[in-house]
């Protein structure tokens with residue numbers, strides 16, 4: 001069953017532990033000065049980031065990890081887009097590792113896309129160095145050799161002594177304490193990189209969980225869980241966490257047995273945190289995570305929440321004049337950063353080409369889709385962040401997790417098929433308590449389905465929006481010539497492709 005199809009499932013049985021969640025909406029923001037146990041160095045880093053208090057979800061997770069909860073349970077966090085989930089897991093992990101004395105890979109964060117992983121790495125990189133921790137990235141942004149040299153610390157050899165790659169080097173150590181990775185590159189390192197080990201892993205974060213559980217790439221999740229399973233109970237049952245071996249390398253003993261009242265779990269066990277704005281409730285999917293006495297943190301009563309300060313609007317239009325209404329809407333919104341979502345990579349390309357065929361539009365418009373090479377996508381995203389591009393036309397590659405400052409408006413050019421899609425698209429605005437608007441262009445016959453879809457979420461009020469006719473009327477003739485140009489461009493592209 002696809003994750004989105006889950007939307008349509010009338011009665012998925014909800015797991016017992018999901019029926020009594022902690023409601024994050026009852027938690028208040030907490031000024032850093034009142035946050036118990038925080039390392040003062042981390043406080044300074046947070047202040048440098050412009051953060052003076054923790055958001056509710058961040059405080060709730062802090063309580064269950066560094067606070068009284070003491071990381072005893074695995075955490076499942078369902079919290080709206082833009083509510084600060086990244087720092088909710090990054091801060092406790094960095095705080096816990098701040099007292100570590102030996103560098104080895106202790107925390108792994110897995111994300112579905114490279115751009116998202118880069119974004120999360122930036123958050124860790126803003127706080128971890130203050131307490132002497134290093135953060136690495138395994139996403140395939142650089143060559144595998146470069147990535148290995150960033151992640152693995154090779155011993156310096158004496159002059160004249162050559163490095164033999166087939167030798168087992170007990171001295172090969174991780175250069176990083178925390179690794180942010182996409183599943184593909186993670187598996188490359190697990191399978192092929194000498195010295196790369198998850199043996200000492202203490203924390204596993206699966207961000208955008210519902211999306212990642214669909215990503216079965218080389219069975220990355222079962223592999224990670226297998227590697228981090230308890231060692232044979234009979235082996236050194238009283239061993240401490242980290243024992244120096246006679247050869248100087250380190251071994252983490254995960255032993256089974258009693259652990260603070262929870263039978264049959266390993267200690268030190270791998271703590272898992274899974275998060276999403278649309279966390280799956282499907283028991284068979286959650287079972288893949290092998291969660292330990294999970295604690296469910298969610299916001300509000302309904303399963304899906306839209307950000308509090310999001311304003312949703314629907315805009316009725318005739319299908320053949322949709323691009324015209326879009327241009328009118330863009331003009332009425334002004335030059336603020338705007339994201340337009342379409343239903344497929346092909347329509348993203350077509351719509352972006354058409355918009356660029358309109359003469360004299362006062363915005364720079366680019367496309368961002370999985371049809372493009374990663375390097376082009378990253379460049380576009382960078383320019384959009386900087387404000388050099390004002391309008392980004394995107395397929396759903398952009399919907400999840402991306403945090404771009406200053407996006408005030410999101411436009412669904414094509415109606416999202418599922419509430420989850422709406423939540424992730426709309427969630428690119430109204431982040432971190434800011435205002436934001438989401439407009440959905442609808443044909444008359446789509447209205448009923450759209451209303452039904454929105455009813456599945458909290459904060460779902462949606463007013464009608466009309467673009468003033470003064471914006472639309474003058475566009476008719478320009479639209480005709482834009483269509484002509486689009487036709488020419490498409491023909492040119494097709495013949496170029498054929499030649500290739």
Ligand SMILES: Nc1ncnc2c1ncn2[C@@H]1O[C@H](COP(=O)(O)OP(=O)(O)OP(=O)(O)O)[C@@H](O)[C@H]1O
Nearest residue numbers: 051053054055081082083084085086277401403432
């Ligand atoms: N305590 C805080 N104070 C001020 N801003 C914050 C705080 N925590 C996070 N932010 C900002 O809020 C924005 C959203 O955070 P983040 O990307 O972690 O949200 P998210 O919940 O993961 O959203 P999504 O579900 O879309 O991935 C970011 O720009 C981040 O810098």
